[in-house]
Amino acid sequence: MSVIDRHGAAVAVFVSGVSSMGVEILAGRLLAPTFGSSVFTWGAVIGVLLAALSGGYVLGGRYASTHASMRALSIISAMSAVSVAVIAVSGDSAVAALGSVPIPGRYATIVPVAVLFGPMTFLLGIISPFAAEQSTAESHGGASGRVYALGTIGSIVGAFGTTFVLIPSLSVGLVAVVLAVPLVVVAVVLAEPDVPSMAAAGLAVLAVVVAASLVLGAPAGEQTLYETQTAYSQLEVTEENGVRTLYLDGVPQSAVYTDDREGYVFDYAPYMHIPMLMDDDVERVLFVGGGGFTGPQRYAEEYPNVTVDAVELDRGVVTAAEQYFRLEESDRLRVHVGDGRRFLSSTDHTYDVIVLDAFRADQVPFHLTTREFLELTNSRLDEDGVLMANVIAARAGEGSAFYRAMVKTLRTTYPSVYAFPTADTPSLQNIELVASKNASGFTRAQLQRRNDRRDIGLDLSAELRRYRQTDGVDTDDVPVLTDDYAPVDSLLDEQVDKRYVITGYNGSTDRD
Structure with a gap:
């Protein structure tokens, strides 16, 4: 039995945990400029993604005995990577567009969360029962326990890594690209030498490469002096007509004159x-x-x-x-x-x-x-x-x-x-x-x-x-x-x- 056969399923579960929890943290940051970061926003993120994850568990458990394989894990990981790459490229515009759906304010975040993050989380949910079926553990109970422990450890790594390392250092789009890369690696490593899995892995590689190039190559606005993700908000400093303004999550917080005018701007x-x-x-x-x-x-x-x-x-x-x-x-x-x-x-x-x-x-x-x-x-x-x-x-x-x-x-x-x-x-x-x-x-x-x-x-x-x-x-x-x-x-x-x-x-x- 090859190393991939022995450990491939475990790696897939761990990576799915990292990516799912990382993207969940990222979802709150992506939604904040449009919807704020209230308890309703986070409630929608957690509730929708838990529902999607549960749906993936149910479907994966139903078909694990007949469809679970390394090829399947490769294809699912590839499809998940493509979903994250789409979020990296079009997340901001999609959230803005979906924000106009006529839904009462406190429920408005449910739609963008479901559309943008639901499919990816659903796919990642399938991985755990498929991996349990592929496990070499001596019993179903032992296989399930090992798989869900690995998934939980991955989620912990994804939560802490995204919160304390990625978001304070990178833009939202680039964080999504980074979270997609481990899924691409799993897709490539577990791919079988056949058309479906090789095509899926190739598509995932292409999607992440394109997303990275678009995110890294996206120019800042002509009037943007500085832009970053802090631990608490998206921060932007702009200058226009002699006025320099600090925005947090798209809301102006402070402004000063940079020409010969004096006094307060606001x-x-x-x-x-x-x-x-x-x-x-x-x-x-x-x-x-x-x-x-x-x-x-x-x-x-x-x-x-x-x-x-x-x-x-x-x-x-x-x-x-x-x-x-x-x-x-x-x-x-x-x-x-x-x-x-x-x-x-x-x-x-x-x-x-x-x-x-x-x-x-x-x-x-x-x-x-x-x-x-x-x-x-x-x-x-x-x-x-x-x-x-x-x-x-x-x-x-x-x-x-x-x-x-x-x-x-x-x-x-x-x-x-x-x-x-x-x-x-x-x-x-x-x-x-x-x-x-x-x-x-x-x-x-x-x-x-x-x-x-x-x-x-x-x-x-x-x-x-x-x-x-x-x-x-x-x-x-x-x-x-x-x-x-x-x-x-x-x-x-x-x-x-x-x-x-x-x-x-x-x-x-x-x-x-």
């Missing part, structure tokens, strides 16, 4: 200075969420008596900000890579202002929204301290549930809560929620008088005209968010497919 950014009008003696400020670090840098530049700490979860974002947004640490601007809540839990510092700028329209870290987290921020603020949260939502009606839940939760912790919507539109927009420990509160007139007599680096008169008390916000149908119950993904679900408007240098930046 109109919502100046609102982050409103807390300077509410505290008479600001010395220490914390930003949770960095992006391009335009806010923290502006604070450090404008206020010589202020020390700024900025916490950013994603090391890749910090690197991009250093290279393209002039981020440079100093004695008054310190950058910390890590989770904002963990940082607040571990720090001994007390802050005058905390700016929470880590939310997106469809991706919100729920642990930064809960009453327990807000109580933590309250404990880290001085007696007149101010918390500002940059929330993306509609002001009322459909798309406003998350905003209203945040208002309700803030009221459980802070005596004074204000809202500053930033656009005259019913669409999703940046709404700045400002919570103060000052129980007496501030009227619009008081803040305007402070703005008139203080020099905080910019005139906030226009921003203060948008001042709103939150007493009139209807919160009866939304929950207080807690660590035990924070249905953030459900609250954000009604925002899916709604237009997100950021007013800025060209009037607006629309994201559908």
